[in-house]
Amino acid sequence: MIWFGLLILAGLAIAAPFLREAMKPAMTDHLRKDAPGDFVTLSRGKTHYRWLGATRGPVAVCVHGLTTPCFVWHGIAAGLGKLGYRVLVYDLYGRGYSDRPDGPQDSAFFITQLEELLEDQGIAGDFTLVGYSMGGAIATAFAALHPEQLRALVLIAPAGLGHDLGRLAERVAQGGPLAQWLMLSGFPRSFRKGCEAERHLPSSVPGIVDLQQAQLRYRGFVPAVARSISGMVSEDLTEEHADIAETRLPVLAIWGREDTIIPLRSMARLAEINRSARQEVIEGAGHGLTYTHSEEVLRAMRDLVRD
Numbered sequence: 375m376i377w378f379g380l381l382i383l384a385g386l387a388i389a390a391p392f393l394r395e396a397m398k399p400a401m402t403d404h405l406r407k408d409a410p411g412d413f414v415t416l417s418r419g420k421t422h423y424r425w426l427g428a429t430r431g432p433v434a435v436c437v438h439g440l441t442t443p444c445f446v447w448h449g450i451a452a453g454l455g456k457l458g459y460r461v462l463v464y465d466l467y468g469r470g471y472s473d474r475p476d477g478p479q480d481s482a483f484f485i486t487q488l489e490e491l492l493e494d495q496g497i498a499g500d501f502t503l504v505g506y507s508m509g510g511a512i513a514t515a516f517a518a519l520h521p522e523q524l525r526a527l528v529l530i531a532p533a534g535l536g537h538d539l540g541r542l543a544e545r546v547a548q549g550g551p552l553a554q555w556l557m558l559s560g561f562p563r564s565f566r567k568g569c570e571a572e573r574h575l576p577s578s579v580p581g582i583v584d585l586q587q588a589q590l591r592y593r594g595f596v597p598a599v600a601r602s603i604s605g606m607v608s609e610d611l612t613e614e615h616a617d618i619a620e621t622r623l624p625v626l627a628i629w630g631r632e633d634t635i636i637p638l639r640s641m642a643r644l645a646e647i648n649r650s651a652r653q654e655v656i657e658g659a660g661h662g663l664t665y666t667h668s669e670e671v672l673r674a675m676r677d678l679v680r681d
Contacts, residue, residue, distance in 0.1 A: 391558035398593040401474060405592075409471045416490040418483075419473025423464035423491060427455025432525070433497060434459045434679070437488065439507030439533075440602055441565065442586055443470030446506065449578020449668030457679055459502075464491055466509075468598020469589065479598060480605035481515040488516055499523040502679060506530040506664045507636065508607055518614035521621040526678055529627045530664055530671060534611030535640040539603065540564070549604045557600040562590050572660075578668035612647060619648035626652045626678045628671055630659035652678070 411424030434454050436447045444463035451461040465472040467487055503524050505513025510532020517527045542560050546553045566587055573583045589595045629641050641653055654674040659667040
């Protein structure tokens with residue numbers, strides 16, 4: 375009987391993370407009713423998007439990163455708006471108000487979402503593409519495929535040339551049922567801890583720490599992050615950067631001096647691959663530079679987006 379009881383307890387311990395995830399509310403139209411912006415139904419589900427900045431002018435399309443939805447662009451979009459830009463931001467699948475489809479989340483998955491959104495919004499070319507963290511990897515993959523559509527590419531602490539997400543992410547990147555269990559059981563606490571560590575920092579996004587942690591309330595967010603870690607984040611984009619270098623597309627890469635997630639060795643790799651890429655380092659900035667050092671990021675972007 376003791377062994378039987380222990381087996382039951384072990385089974386419950388294994389099942390608990392999956393049960394907790396299943397009991398979370400799904401992202402539904404009811405939850406979306408007060409969301410800012412608009413929605414479009416694409417091939418893999420609904421995508422939440424917003425137009426910010428100027429009402430007329432050149433277009434900048436901004437792609438957010440692994441865990442923080444499009445509200446991360448609040449400060450950057452306001453700054454680009456002052457420079458006359460219309461700014462399109464959107465939630466990647468699995469984040470924010472967008473749907474949470476099943477399946478791998480690799481470059482093809484995210485490029486398709488971006489392609490379909492651009493087509494729906496009537497953006498055929500001549501726009502500046504801005505990507506942050508994993509969004510930088512998505513932007514790189516898109517630019518390598520469609521360089522003729524872009525006037526410039528801006529990468530802020532971009533993934534794709536090396537990263538350090540910690541031991542949990544290293545195991546999750548290998549995939550499989552154990553990785554899923556580790557992610558569901560360990561990621562929420564790790565994510566909250568990482569967010570809280572930034573609560574004292576200045577931010578161009580009001581209440582960003584609470585907004586980030588709110589993502590954990592909804593079903594599908596954690597599995598989406600896991601799929602992206604084993605998919606898009608794990609892709610090496612050396613070849614894509616080399617392809618971009620051949621096109622002479624203007625590229626600006628912005629890095630945080632204190633970033634421990636996308637370390638500065640990635641900057642050195644990009645310099646080797648694309649010698650024409652302009653690169654800037656924001657002193658004192660960590661991985662959250664898009665919202666903790668918005669003015670400095672905008673200052674680095676200003677010459678490129680004014681051309």
